[in-house]
Amino acid sequence: MEDCIFCKIINKELPSEIIYENDKIIVFKDVNPKAEIHLLIVPKKHIENINVITDEDKGLLSEMLIVAKKIAIDLKINLDTQGYKLIFNVGRGAGQTINHIHLHLLSGFSNQSLSEI
Ligand code: 5GP
Ligand code: ZN
Numbered sequence: 112m113e114d115c116i117f118c119k120i121i122n123k124e125l126p127s128e129i130i131y132e133n134d135k136i137i138v139f140k141d142v143n144p145k146a147e148i149h150l151l152i153v154p155k156k157h158i159e160n161i162n163v164i165t166d167e168d169k170g171l172l173s174e175m176l177i178v179a180k181k182i183a184i185d186l187k188i189n190l191d192t193q194g195y196k197l198i199f200n201v202g203r204g205a206g207q208t209i210n211h212i213h214l215h216l217l218s219g220f221s222n223q224s225l226s227e228i
Pocket of ligand 1: 116143144151
C-alpha cells in the first residue's frame, strides 16, 4: 500500500528495530515507546484495522497473538511482577494513527495512562 509507513517498514524502505520476522508477521520496536518494552506486532498484509477484518484473516490474527506470547516468553516477562498488555487501537477516535493493523505489546509501566497509548 502506497504511503503506508508500516508497509514501508515491512518492505525495508524505512528503517526500524526489527526483533522478529516470519513470512506473515513482523515485530519491531515502537519509535516512541510508552513503556519500558513497547513492541508492535504487524501483519505483512495491509489491513486497515480490526473493524475491517474478515473470516479470511482469522489465521493471521491468531498468529499475531501466538507471536506476542512467544516474544513475551523470550523476553522473560514475569507475569506476577510485571506482566504485559496487548492493545489494538481501532479508529482515530481511539488513538489509531497508523492505518495498518498493529498489536501493541507493552510491559514495564511508570504512570502511563492507557488513553495515551
Ligand atoms: P497507533 O496510535 O496507530 O495505535 O500506534 C501507532 C504507533 O506507531 C505509535 O505508538 C507510534 O509511536 C508508532 N510509530 C509511528 N511511526 C513509526 C515509525 O516510523 N517507526 C516505528 N518503529 N514506530 C512508529
Ligand atoms: Zn500498510
